[in-house]
Amino acid sequence: MMSRIFMFLGLSSAMLFAAGALEGEVEQQALNISAIVMFLLFVGGTLGITYWAAKRTKTAKDFYTAGGGITGFQNGMAIAGDYMSAASFLGISGLVYLKGYDGLIYSIGFLVGWPIILFLIAEQLRNLGKYTFADVASYRLRQTPIRILAASGSIATVILYLIAQMVGSGKLIQLLFGLQYEIAVVLVGVLMILYVTFGGMLATTWVQIIKAFLLLSGATFMAIAVMAHYDFSFGALFATATEMKGIEIMSPGGLVSDPISAISLAVALMFGTAGLPHILMRFFTVGDAKEARKSVFYATGFIGYFYILTFIIGFGAIVMVFKNPEYLDLAKQAIDGGSPILGGNNMAAIHLSHAVGGDLFLGFISAVAFATILAVVSGLTLAGASAISHDLYASVIMKGKADGMKEMRISKIATVVLGIIAIIMGIMFEKQNIAFVVGLAFAIAASANFPILFLSMYWKKLTTRGAVIGGSLGLATAVILVILGPIVWVDILGNAEAIFPYKYPALFSVTVAFAGIWFFSITDKSDDAKREQEAYEAQFIRSQTGIGAEGAVDH
């Protein structure tokens, strides 16, 4: 199967290459037009899918999980799509461009969470849950407090992530399409609201699959084009790159300087991935545990392949974009010296697309980058809206007696509200330093969402009190340590020295969460606690076998 995919990707890249070769006669200003035309094609196509999906989205189950009919392969592609955001495409290739080997260290950290999700979480999640990961966490615990905590963790993660995506999208679109920042942000927000409210999970999933396919094809083409310049010899590519940037790009640099930071970053990336609500939600879109497992297998393959491509792309940018007068930011050079590229280091992949494929291919990659943002914000918003409608409205306010249609309506209203919040935040944060937000989102996911989810599946003695107090402590510790850490305390607030010396708080906040949950569970001697511990056995059987699971056939 994998070899078929790679062949297919290779084939479509060959087609793109042919298209790229035609572009020789196109004038320079055709750049924006080709990008806009390709982007409009994408929007037209995806709105068509949304129309198709809307006709198939009739119940709450359809809305949240695409009816549970997504296959493992499709879901793997969609998960990979969620993970391959514009931030990881442009950010990681930009990091490789800037620092060489450090970019690879970063990618590996993002990848190794996936096998662990497969081995310990994926099928259990599928067997126990219905629409959100809070279904699993609250399975045998008291609904109201656990749902409120899980929903807060989800909404916080989603909003932080949305801010990062919206600000990134505004700037990117401004740069690539020449659109005004505010217009770009509003455009993203409105399209995302359309996809999610009308097409629900089905449209969101297909938008994500199409984008993942386009992004992988485009990145494959770029990597092949770079390697073709060096007769497919990595040695030759690296030799030229080190001549330009020095031998240090071949070895680990300053990304992880001391062991505590190294371990803390690793903990954040691994456990954070396993606590991202929009990713966890994808496991409910497949039919059973078998498909859930396959999803992770395919997702890991696509993501790993993508990271290898971004590594080649980053080095390709070093040899083809760095010091290339065409991409040099002269204004910036006049002030700061060096050889800055237009739009900053994160534009390395974008400039490379122009260097290898001309204006037409630049247009394609720009359109794909825009599509990537749209697809990722849609998935995020759907996860946030589900936390509001399914966890807060249906489970907390209506005590599980909500009418399915009403719940779906609340979910759509929540989508519109989240979309508007995302637009406002995107505009508010335009000039802010938002370097901390994705780190904070991962820290919260790792310190609040993940410990509760994991212990509810594997630890019999977990009680509501333990989960609520420990989870809240983890959440608070993550937020406080990020504020007191070097990124916010020094870089943003302008203090001389950080109170908390590490950039990544996860090692500490995750430890606090686990210790808190443990302590406040074992000291909980209430009757409720006893009942919750007794209910573990039945939950364990369902999590292991899927007997009684949503959508499973066992009668």
Next chain:
Amino acid sequence: MDKEVVERVKNDPNFKRLVSERSKFAWRLTIAILVVYFTFILTIAFSPGSLGAPMSEDTVTSIGIPVGIAIIIFAFILTGIYVRRANSEFDDLTAKIKENVRGR
């Protein structure tokens, strides 16, 4: 899930086998990836030079590059190994357990 089903599954030798085999397997693979990853990250923290050393005298390519790519491939292969066994052996056991419940 009613009490009778719980009792029936709990005492099913297939269930015991499924749980012990799968958890052993899943934890082993988890430990494998953790050991590989933390060895990598701690090598970077304590001795960055060892990964930065060139692979041979006539190249600039550092040892860290094939090592890094190998970890990515290793992670993918591990997921493949798990899915292969889980989708055959473990699912067969699960099917037997479900049959036993149905045949009550």
